[in-house]
Amino acid sequence: AGLPGLQLCAAAALLPLLLLCLPLRGCADEHEHTYQDKEEVVLWMNTVGPYHNRQETYKYFSLPFCVEKIKIKIKISHYHETLGEALQGVELEFSGLDIKFKEDVMQTTYCEIDLDNGRRDAFVYAIKNHYWYQMYIDDLPICGIVGEADKNGEDYYLWTYKKLEIGYNGNRIVDVNLTSEGKVKLVPNTKIQMSYSVKWKKPDVKFEDRFDKYLDPSFFQHRIHWFSIFNSFMMVIFLVGLVSMILMRTLRKDYARYSKEEEMDDTDRDLGDKYGSEVADMIELDNRAAQRETQKEGAAFVAAALKEAVSPFLKRPVKEKSKRRYNCGKGGHFQAQCQTPRKQNW
Numbered sequence: 001a002g003l004p005g006l007q008l009c010a011a012a013a014l015l016p017l018l019l020l021c022l023p024l025r026g027c028a029d030e031h032e033h034t035y036q037d038k039e040e041v042v043l044w045m046n047t048v049g050p051y052h053n054r055q056e057t058y059k060y061f062s063l064p065f066c067v068e069k070i071k072i073k074i075k076i077s078h079y080h081e082t083l084g085e086a087l088q089g090v091e092l093e094f095s096g097l098d099i100k101f102k103e104d105v106m107q108t109t110y111c112e113i114d115l116d117n118g119r120r121d122a123f124v125y126a127i128k129n130h131y132w133y134q135m136y137i138d139d140l141p142i143c144g145i146v147g148e149a150d151k152n153g154e155d156y157y158l159w160t161y162k163k164l165e166i167g168y169n170g171n172r173i174v175d176v177n178l179t180s181e182g183k184v185k186l187v188p189n190t191k192i193q194m195s196y197s198v199k200w201k202k203p204d205v206k207f208e209d210r211f212d213k214y215l216d217p218s219f220f221q222h223r224i225h226w227f228s229i230f231n232s233f234m235m236v237i238f239l240v241g242l243v244s245m246i247l248m249r250t251l252r253k254d255y256a257r258y259s260k261e262e263e264m265d266d267t268d269r270d271l272g273d274k275y276g277s278e279v280a281d282m283i284e285l286d287n288r289a290a291q292r293e294t295q296k297e298g299a300a301f302v303a304a305a306l307k308e309a310v311s312p313f314l315k316r317p318v319k320e321k322s323k324r325r326y327n328c329g330k331g332g333h334f335q336a337q338c339q340t341p342r343k344q345n346w
């Protein structure tokens with residue numbers, strides 16, 4: 001009876017693992033990066049966010065891009081989710097664009113945005129903050145900007161036409177370029193048509209080198225963060241200073257004692273052999289007494305400091321005894337408590 005139970009348990013534990021592996025083995029195209037002619041190539045939408053803060057990202061479809069059903073294609077044959085992508089926080093969503101390997105697509109409308117006031121405001125906000133979006137084709141990243149404002153900052157325009165140029169080499173994809181065209185002014189209560197086109201090219205790029213263009217420093221414009229470096233440097237200096245100060249404070253007394261002992265050793269030697277040991281004993285005794293004295297002094301000092309610190313809280317307002325409310329020769333008495341007759345000199 002124990003064995004089937006064990007097997008069941010093992011199966012339950014292995015099932016998620018199997019599920020993880022299945023998509024990897026099942027769909028050879030995207031993960032092997034080879035395609036047959038007219039095979040489906042999936043354009044994945046990743047995130048959208050402000051250009052000047054790369055950490056701030058939202059799902060692509062959090063902007064009202066194509067809230068209506070994407071007209072061309074609703075289903076795809078598989079979903080793209082590997083463990084690595086899940087760990088990277090990539091949020092891929094199917095774009096809905098119909099792309100087939102080595103098949104050109106003329107400019108085609110894939111959805112229509114019904115631009116009401118709310119949606120217009122969302123787009124205007126995105127354009128004002130220089131939102132850009134990221135997509136992937138066959139693991140190659142593609143970036144585009146959402147829109148543009150005119151120079152006065154009054155009119156806002158949306159790029160509506162995604163012009164994709166995909167380079168292939170044999171049965172693999174080696175290069176992707178995106179050009180945004182079709183600037184359309186955002187006017188409330190109008191319809192905006194989103195369109196795309198695909199052109200397949202045969203550039204002279206090897207599959208192994210297809211990521212080289214992303215490693216080119218001019219592509220990303222890596223800037224050196226001087227302020228950040230300066231900041232870290234100052235922090236290091238400050239911390240080193242702090243630690244050394246604490247160390248010095250704790251070690252100062254030890255240093256003093258050691259140097260004292262060294263001096264004594266010297267005098268010890270000077271006194272010669274005869275009296276040497278006697279004197280040394282005396283000095284030793286003296287030393288110990290001094291040490292005890294220092295300890296006592298230290299304790300007294302700490303006690304005094306504590307008392308000083310605590311005293312404001314312990315002090316109660318002291319009544320002035322000298323003030324007499326009723327005179328019967330005793331300080332601070334009331335008449336009711338003081339039955340003796342009043343003194344004459346009051």
Ligand SMILES: *[C@@H]1O[C@H](CO)[C@@H](O)[C@H](O)[C@H]1NC(C)=O
Binds near residue numbers: 165166175201203
């Ligand atoms: C993409 O653009 C680069 C630079 O303009 C160009 O060299 C390359 O051939 C283009 N690739 C495709 C597939 O059009």
